Amino acid sequence: MIQLPRLRAKCYDRIELIHRPDVHRIYLDHNATTPPAPDVVDRMAAALRDEFGNPSSVHHFGQRAKAALDEARAAVAALIGADPSEVVFTSGGTESDNFAIRGAAEAIEVTGRRHVLTTGIEHEAVVNTVKALGRRGWRTTVLAVDQTGIVDPEAVEAAIDDTTSVVSVMHANNEIGTIQPVAEIARRVRARGVVVHTDAVQSVGKIPVDVKALGVDLLSLSAHKFYGPKGVGALWIRRGLRLTPLLAGGRHERGRRAGTENVTGIIGMGVAARLAAAHLRDEATRLSGLRDRLEEGVLRAVTGTAINGARAPRVPNTTNISFDRIEAESLLIALDLQGIAVSTGSACSSGTLEPSHVLRAMGLPPHRTQNSIRFSLGAATTEADVDRVIAVLPEVVEKLRGLSRVPARA
Amino acid sequence: MRVVVAMSGGVDSSVAAALLQEQGHEVIGLSMQLYDHRGDQPFGSCCSIDDLHDARRVAASRGFPHYTVNFERQFQETVVANFVGEYAAGRTPIPCAHCNSDLKFATLVDRALGLGAPVVATGHYARVDRGEDGRWRLRRGVDRGKDQSYFLFSLTQAQLAHAAFPVGGLTKEEVREHARRLELRVADKPDSQEICFVPGGDYASFVADRMPDAPRAGAIVDMAGRTLGSHDGVHRFTIGQRKGLGVSAPAPLYVLRIDADSGRVTVGPRDALAQATLTASDVNWIGGEPPAGWVPVTAQIRHRHQAAPGRVRALPDTRAEFVFDVPQAAITPGQAVVFYDDDVVIGGGWIANAR
Numbered sequence: 098m099i100q101l102p103r104l105r106a107k108c109y110d111r112i113e114l115i116h117r118p119d120v121h122r123i124y125l126d127h128n129a130t131t132p133p134a135p136d137v138v139d140r141m142a143a144a145l146r147d148e149f150g151n152p153s154s155v156h157h158f159g160q161r162a163k164a165a166l167d168e169a170r171a172a173v174a175a176l177i178g179a180d181p182s183e184v185v186f187t188s189g190g191t192e193s194d195n196f197a198i199r200g201a202a203e204a205i206e207v208t209g210r211r212h213v214l215t216t217g218i219e220h221e222a223v224v225n226t227v228k229a230l231g232r233r234g235w236r237t238t239v240l241a242v243d244q245t246g247i248v249d250p251e252a253v254e255a256a257i258d259d260t261t262s263v264v265s266v267m268h269a270n271n272e273i274g275t276i277q278p279v280a281e282i283a284r285r286v287r288a289r290g291v292v293v294h295t296d297a298v299q300s301v302g303k304i305p306v307d308v309k310a311l312g313v314d315l316l317s318l319s320a321h322k323f324y325g326p327k328g329v330g331a332l333w334i335r336r337g338l339r340l341t342p343l344l345a346g347g348r349h350e351r352g353r354r355a356g357t358e359n360v361t362g363i364i365g366m367g368v369a370a371r372l373a374a375a376h377l378r379d380e381a382t383r384l385s386g387l388r389d390r391l392e393e394g395v396l397r398a399v400t401g402t403a404i405n406g407a408r409a410p411r412v413p414n415t416t417n418i419s420f421d422r423i424e425a426e427s428l429l430i431a432l433d434l435q436g437i438a439v440s441t442g443s444a445c446s447s448g449t450l451e452p453s454h455v456l457r458a459m460g461l462p463p464h465r466t467q468n469s470i471r472f473s474l475g476a477a478t479t480e481a482d483v484d485r486v487i488a489v490l491p492e493v494v495e496k497l498r499g500l501s502r503v504p505a506r507a
Numbered sequence: 508m509r510v511v512v513a514m515s516g517g518v519d520s521s522v523a524a525a526l527l528q529e530q531g532h533e534v535i536g537l538s539m540q541l542y543d544h545r546g547d548q549p550f551g552s553c554c555s556i557d558d559l560h561d562a563r564r565v566a567a568s569r570g571f572p573h574y575t576v577n578f579e580r581q582f583q584e585t586v587v588a589n590f591v592g593e594y595a596a597g598r599t600p601i602p603c604a605h606c607n608s609d610l611k612f613a614t615l616v617d618r619a620l621g622l623g624a625p626v627v628a629t630g631h632y633a634r635v636d637r638g639e640d641g642r643w644r645l646r647r648g649v650d651r652g653k654d655q656s657y658f659l660f661s662l663t664q665a666q667l668a669h670a671a672f673p674v675g676g677l678t679k680e681e682v683r684e685h686a687r688r689l690e691l692r693v694a695d696k697p698d699s700q701e702i703c704f705v706p707g708g709d710y711a712s713f714v715a716d717r718m719p720d721a722p723r724a725g726a727i728v729d730m731a732g733r734t735l736g737s738h739d740g741v742h743r744f745t746i747g748q749r750k751g752l753g754v755s756a757p758a759p760l761y762v763l764r765i766d767a768d769s770g771r772v773t774v775g776p777r778d779a780l781a782q783a784t785l786t787a788s789d790v791n792w793i794g795g796e797p798p799a800g801w802v803p804v805t806a807q808i809r810h811r812h813q814a815a816p817g818r819v820r821a822l823p824d825t826r827a828e829f830v831f832d833v834p835q836a837a838i839t840p841g842q843a844v845v846f847y848d849d850d851v852v853i854g855g856g857w858i859a860n861a862r
Binding site: 426427430431433434496497499 | 620
């Protein structure tokens with residue numbers, strides 16, 4: 098476990114500042130973001146002060162920042178079984194996805210390959226990057242997934258041809274947590290000259306991720322999904338693969354990502370990567386136990402519930418549950434008022450909720466794409482938290498279903 | 508008490524929320540997203556993404572929770588569809604009243620109850636209280652210049668039992684003073700004027716773009732039936748309209764009647780606009796039951812109309828007939844007619860026709 102007592106304390110101290118300090122808050126939205134681990138916070142505070150130098154500078158201050166950068170790069174590389182020289186730091190998962198797909202598609206364009214393929218359950222960063230290429234004349238394919246939420250590797254293979262340049266399939270899905278057969282997809286299509294990218298933002302830190310075992314060419318990760326800071330991520334680029342950079346500028350990150358490095362953020366990511374590697378297996382066991390407890394408890398305590406994606410392999414911390422005759426939006430708000438933070442669908446610009454495109458891609462009927470809630474557990478989650486959710490849910494759901502009415506005011 | 512406050516991001520609902528909180532209630536701010544803000548269509552000033560930000564920031568500054576809920580689909584299906592359909596049928600709709608009745612109170616009360624809140628508050632200038640018979644009453648706001656009870660005529664007893672209008676007893680200036688005292692960032696925000704979903708106030712193009720059928724073109728005729736000109740769609744006209752008729756005459760001409768079936772638009776002099784009798788449909792009687800026989804009331808036939816005396820009686824099928832003591836200009840089908848006893852709303856409905 099990642100120093101649970103300290104993490105809990107810090108996490109809740111901060112959350113309680115917002116409102117209603119009397120409410121004991123349970124954070125079950127770790128797929129949205131995680132609270133930075135105390136070690137991360139401490140190291141970053143020191144880094145802001147002490148490693149302020151520009152890593153490109155020749156003098157002592159620059160060297161010191163550069164050394165911290167190298168250390169962080171080694172830690173991130175170790176977490177995913179990569180060589181440090183293959184890791185490029187970015188501003189986060191979205192930039193990594195953009196860079197991977199656009200950078201590869203544009204670099205390969207000269208060979209005449211102008212077809213990119215992805216799936217219907219990807220994060221918007223991938224979906225919209227592929228769409229943007231489509232508007233610029235690339236042929237694009239978006240594959241559906243089956244009812245369990247899994248992409249069929251055979252279908253991927255069948256959908257590519259000699260013009261295909263990039264295939265992008267996420268590793269773990271953010272909404273339902275299903276783990277995609279990325280290794281098998283890579284095995285089938287790389288031999289045909291296709292570059293394979295995987296968005297591993299939701300799997301890194303939750304399950305072992307090894308770039309060699311996956312056999313892909315490009316892998317995106319984001320620090321704040323594994324107890325690091327926001328605004329920093331990385332793209333792993335297989336050695337020898339050339340990408341067209343997104344940004345014009347200096348020769349930072351071996352000429353692959355211009356702009357003075359986010360030194361403090363990168364240092365934080367390095368600490369988070371080290372913690373994740375050290376605690377990965379224990380945490381996975383602990384969280385899958387809690388997740389199973391939550392699922393069993395909810396299915397037992399609340400009528401008209403079903404787990405989405407339960408028949409596929411999943412990351413250990415995530416469950417997505419549909420509640421019959423409930424609008425997910427209302428359930429989310431009702432739970433928040435009870436101090437339980439969960440999520441649903443994808444948030445858009447104003448923070449409202451929309452039908453889940455992931456559940457839609459799985460072929461679920463419309464009502465089930467609008468009544469599902471994601472619970473994503475993490476380092477701060479305890480058995481008591483899970484039991485409280487199971488205890489609170491039946492009454493909340495009953496009220497929303499209109500089974501127990503609130504009296505009018507006097 | 509836990510109270511859900513429908514927050515538009517304007518000064519009225521912001522003050523409503525802050526005052527309730529100040530009175531010790533547990534306030535939950537709710538804003539409705541009514542259309543897709545990611546599109547590139549420039550929308551009007553009300554309920555835009557800036558307004559949602561304003562609502563959220565007011566809630567944050569006062570320290571109560573705020574949520575934006577997605578009503579895009581319902582808004583399209585009810586308010587926008589009705590707006591387009593009414594113009595296409597030669598009537599002049601008021602979407603704000605439909606939004607209140609078909610969307611806000613129809614859904615927010617249920618949502619609030621689901622969240623354990625027995626009260627939904629809005630920033631409307633209107634008052635709700637209980638009469639001697641124990642029934643809920645809807646009354647005009649204290650600030651007559653800002654009164655919005657006209658837009659709320661469709662509220663039922665069940666809805667009024669859960670409704671609160673915290674600024675209804677205040678004047679607009681008092682509301683702004685409260686906003687300044689509470690240091691709300693929206694204290695000096697201008698009132699919204701145009702219909703929120705029509706960019707630039709160009710109703711005709713908005714409607715034409717969304718009509719299921721081609722615009723109903725036709726003739727512009729005088730009261731004797733003589734053709735004076737032609738037009739390319741009845742949705743461009745409203746009763747009492749003088750500009751944009753495209754016909755020249757020695758004296759000003761006004762739109763008197765719009766017949767969507769034939770496409771015929773009848774025009775005439777100003778004094779021909781006056782009519783005394785109207786029929787209303789989908790009438791809601793706030794007390795719960797329609798009155799027996801003719802009842803003397805005052806009636807307001809549009810937002811800015813000075814309510815005028817007359818008598819009303821209920822007709823079958825939730826309709827009503829109303830006769831003004833003195834004929835009124837431009838009784839416009841599609842607008843609401845709201846009946847008052849002094850400042851108490853007796854009921855109201857949609858103007859179907861006038862004669």
